[in-house]
Amino acid sequence: MRKTLMIACAVLASGGAARAAAPEPGPLAISVIEQWLLPRNDALAEAAAVQRDAWRAACADGDYAGDLAALRERYQAAADAWAAVEHVTTGPVSLSLRPDRIFFFPDKRNAVAKALAELEAKAKAGEVPDDTFRASSVAGQGFPALERLLYEPPDGEPAARCRVGVAIAGNLATLTGQIRDEWRSDVGPLAKLKAGQGDPVHFADPGQAAARLLTDLAGGIQRDVDMKLLPVLGANLDTARPKAAEGWRSNRSARTLKASVASLTAMAAIFAKAAPAEIAASDGKAFAAAQAAVAKLPDDVGEAAADPKRRKVVEQAVAALKVAQANIVKDVAPAIGVPLGFNALDGD
Template sequence: MRLALPLALGLLLFVAVAAPAPAQEGGALLPRVVDEAAVPGVMAKAVDGFILPGYRNLAETTKALSEATAALCKAPSAASLEAARSAFSGVVQSWSAIEIIRLGPALEQNRFERFLFYPDRKSTGLKQVQAILAKGDESATQAETLKAKSVAVQGLGALEYALYGTGAETLSGKQGDFRCRYGLAISENLDTIAGELLAEWDKPDGIQAAWKQPGPGNPLFRDNKEAATELLGVLVHGVEMVKDQRLRPFYAGAVDGKRDPGHPRLAIYWRSVNTMPSVSTNFRALQKLFDTAGMESLLPADSRSIAGSIDFLFKALINAADRINGPIDAALADERQRRTLDFIALNTADLTDRLNRDFGGAIGLGAGFSFADGD
């Protein structure tokens, strides 16, 4: 089904009607509480059904990328360059499916920023990558020395430039030797980080145990409500990340009554044409976490329709993102696709509200609580 912008208001009306009004007694709102008995099971399903499989897939694709890049360096050709680029896109997809877990091991040792430095608002990272290529800095061609450098030169953004940026055509011949060895060091670095993330989550007595067993002695969650709040926070912040860091940098819609012309070169992965496929995967990942963990079971029985309206929004956003699958500059030059971007922005904001206000309120977060504010 193709959803056009005029349906946006209808969609918002649908979810507004679908969500139940808070129960009242004598004119006062009744307190809502999370179904605490369901929390450990929900957290366990989030770990076993989403987080661990996500990191396993990431480790598999980074290994394939490292192997494809090594093959390119050993025998450069148009075919081996295409294989390395295809493997890069595979890692973009697997990373986009798990990057919403921006906590714990992902924050330790700057792993998240080392894997993906974005947004690069002042093109600081781009300039550093270009300097490495211009100078032929050999210390950037070994993963061990590369990881000691700026986070901006050792992750997906740097590798995308190496594979797709100015001069990338040299990779199909011997003249691209240094560039390829730099790309290989980045690939190996990504593979190492992916392996570390999987290993940390795979430890039975590590962070997965903390997620699965909330309680007084737990270093992360003293009770079930704290655990449920953390999981919901992953979803809220994940949606906000898509809205603020993936969409807004290259297209803000109408600003002060004037249509934003768009800024395609500020879009993530614009060189490799992975911008909207990555956004679509972000939405799919968020929906998968919501459904796989069984978040609906945390809601009071008379509020379960909230989960239905959230799922409806996820599906609509995924379908819309999938319709923009070419270069982002071409999308911004096409009025129909711009309307689709407007639709995505509008309903992403509504999805944030549904999760933060409606779901959060239904499981007992007090009035005025905001994940965005960290209250």
């Protein structure tokens, strides 16, 4: 990815006719935030709040076993909403370790299970205070920990598990609500952009805001490839790792990718609209192909990667996503005059 972005920068430096009509970066960033990001942040905060309320109601009697189906439904809806924005690193989400607290992944050292066990041990004595919960491991604060409570066989005291579930669901509602409100604040980063200003925390000027959002787009595709698909595929059939698939416990491996790519496609369309028609059309085709390839993924992506008869479908999704990313880097970014930076997944 690093080399690819360096190529993009070189293309940008060369100039050309495509840059002559480049849009103003401030209004472009505002369009992406208002048309794409804010509605999805609103949907996430709402889904998380509904999930919190469902947990509180289910645990009123100290045991959520009888409400498991309803809680799983609320979990799936909230996780879908998170998948639509998880690639965003620009703005309020970047503060206070929010991404890891919302969704700790990948879990290479079984940190989620350890954190959950520690929380359950504390919950045996009663409700987990907010300050105690916030000081606990980030691995136990978000969706992956809640997934284990909902989709693994129950182990431990029902009341303690209830208290932990209520604490996690409440934390997710709080974090997602904060992100929503800070974007919409009268003194927040969007308000600064509308005033033609930079933000002292998030971006130096409107141009940097557009660059960071475009980098989030390119990085979001990379995230789906590098974190959700390649670890599952392994180098070959013999090294495939089915349990490396995100959300395999809740049967979300393909569902998460579909939600993510649909959202990335919508984000890309706003940037592409500012490019010449032929580049916008090419971008649309690349993302449509990526969506079509991801749509063919079976629910059990991990198992498919280890199956010689089905592995090809996973490989085709990787290939299509890489084409869409290349389109953004090599065509859209130079055409709209927005330089790409380095994202959280880039190496040295």
